[in-house]
Amino acid sequence: MSTNETPKPLPASDEAWWRNAVVYEIAAISFQDSNGDGQGDLPGLLQRIDYLNWLGVGAVWLTPIYRSPNRDFGYDIADFCAVDPRFGTQEDFDEVVRALHDSGIRIILDLVPNHTSDEHAWFTESRASRSNPKADWYLWAEAGPNGGPPNNWLSRFGGSGWEWCEERRQFYYHSFLPSQPDLNWRNREVREAMASTMRFWLDRGVDGFRVDASAVLIKDDLLRDNPPDPEADDKTPPPQANMPVFTDDRPEAMDCIEYIRGVLDEYDGRLLCGEVQGKTDRIGHFYGNSKPRLNLPLNFALLDTEWNAISLQATIDAYFNAIPKGAWPDFVIGGHDKHRVASKLGQAQARILAMLLMTIRGTPFLFAGDEIGSEQVPIPAEQVRDPFERLVKGFDLGRDPERAPLRWDDTEAGGFTTGEPWLPLSGDRARNIEAQQRDGKSLLNLYRELIALRRREPCLLHGEYRPRRAQNDVFSFERSLGETEILVGLNLSGEPRLFEWQGNGLILLSSGLDRGPGKVDGPIHLKPNEGVIVKVTR
Structure with missing residues (x-):
């Protein structure tokens, strides 16, 4: 294929492909540098597609690579239809799309319409x-x-x-x-211009978009003042002192999302997911009523919940109750502006989260590095790049710690660059992709096994979700499809716990380091921080 030829999209299927895919977010600047300037780029990403294929992800979500002065991580776009030279060229992008599609991997771009x-x-x-x-x-x-x-x-x-x-x-x-x-967005010409930018990328084979700040596309046309937040105190960041009643989640914003979805639906088999604001009970209306809106309003409930069995069961139940009947769920555990979850949970429970993410009903989203348990990287004050941290100090809002470059090996620059990294890498040199690929019991290999298991077991992809009562620090649920029933039991404590169930089954996978697949009778004595996936036998 000529490098000047526009890449072809992957063929659409009868079923929405995103229901089966694991979506892997990549910030290109932090993924792989190819030219030694300390910043990741598209040729660098091209070098690592074999890794994505090895891991088994079904789609890559790429943060903005458009031309930008880069004052806000590329979300300040100066040309929606041009690749920024620091990432490469349009030809580099096209080659990335071709290589991903040749590996059966879709590509989603950030759309920044606000x-x-x-x-x-x-x-x-x-x-x-x-x-x-x-x-x-x-x-x-x-x-x-x-x-x-x-x-x-x-x-x-x-x-x-x-x-x-x-x-x-x-x-x-x-x-x-x-x-x-x-x-x-009340201006018709603005909408048409944004539609043209979408078609530019869709015509180049892009498989969909993640809509940035989708809930704030319309503001109150009367310019009414936002009321003060009665719950704000001295611990509330100043930008959150008022309730954004007249700037966020306006009813008219849903019309904007419907318009964007209409453009996307001119093309077969394309995904529209989006960043939404508000509490879980508001997420349902982003799916749409009489007109479709987002295929997947991104759900960060797993990042926001208290990490114990009782809170987790309530969080997940509230989410499933909030989405419309027939809507497809999703669960996100990381992102370019979300603190690294392994820093919150610890490495042992990061394995439990991996098992939950890959077995619960819905599309999993993870951020590059989550699969090796990357943690927040301390950033010295003089190296801070994030304007949020520089402008709103003292509230732990900085996003550089999760944006630090990915560590591929244990060298000083982590295999990421031959130059000076744009942000410091993790000081934990042992936590890197190369080492975890070699270690069959690493978190990385657990993710790979879980992704492969999802593909092998239709019940984990399409089966119904049936909650069970959380007891004794064990969160558990069932997945069922026809005659197939799979049980998932997760010990959220650092002590042994009993996973209560009766019957016979086969352990398909354990998150523990010394329990392999095999026959089992319920109940199961779970080791500290252990989760198991059991296929029930009759």
Whole structure:
């Protein structure tokens, strides 16, 4: 195939492919560097596709690789239809798509419809005057009565969400950095322009999008002030002092998501997942009612729950009760702006989480490094890159610790680069992919076995979820499909526990280090931090 030929999409199937896939998020800048500049790039990702194939993931979600001044991890986009030179070229991207598809792996791109960089040509034109063709493409407003901002809306990165523009003698709104002006999704031309960017990538074989900040696409057209949060105190980060009633999760935002979904549905077999705000009980409406919205509103409940059997059963039950009948669930355990879960749970319980993630009903999402138990990397103050940490200090909001480059081996630069890494790598040199690939009992090999088991057992992919009562620190559930029944028992304590069930079965897999597959009769004496998957025999 010529390198100038547009990559072909993988064929669509009768069943939505994402129901069977494990989705693996990659921040290209932290995955693999190919040229020694200390930043990961697309040629580096190309070098590691064999690893993705070995692990068994079904899809890669790639954080933004678009042209950007990179003030916010590439989410400040200056050109939606160009690859940033620090990541490579359009040809490099096309080659990544081809190589992934040749391995049977789909690719999902981040779609950032809420805002652009202030260096985007659209904003340059919009800010030039109040009469130019793109004057209404962003959220502009007159100054308030005192000459200050139009209302009390806050930026998530601290301070007012309004920035003065001398050229227009008006304020523009930014949900994030002042260099990230929000687009006006009430403008039909804005929607059509964003649709064109989507088609650009879909025509190049991209298998779907993860919509960034999907709940904030529309703000109140009356510019009403947000009310103070009555529960805010001195431990509340300043950007969260008000309740975002008039800026987040507006009913009109659902129309925007429906529009985006409509564009995606022009193409067969494409996925739309998205970052949604709010509590679990609000997640259901992001799936859609009369019109479809997101295929998968991303669910971070496993990251937010207290890690004990009683809390876990309540969290999972609340989630399944919140999604509409027939909707497909998903579970996310990591991300580029989520603290590393292994730092919260510890390495022993990270194995339990892996078993839960790969056996519960729904599509699993993990972030590169979760499969080896990567933890938060301490970042010296002088090396902090994240604007959130620099602007809102003292609240543990910095995202650099989870964005540190992936450690492939135990060398100083971890096999990630031959240069100086853009962020420090973990000081735990022993926790690396190469070492864990060699160790048959490592967390990495447990993930690989679990992913392979999902593929072998249709019950784990498609079976119904049936909760069981959590008792004595053991969280357990059943999966059933036709005559097949699989039990999962997870010991969430560091002490031995009894997994109560009656009958005969085959242990398909244990998260423990010294229990292999084989026949078993219930109940099972679980070792500390052990989980088991049992296929019931009649």
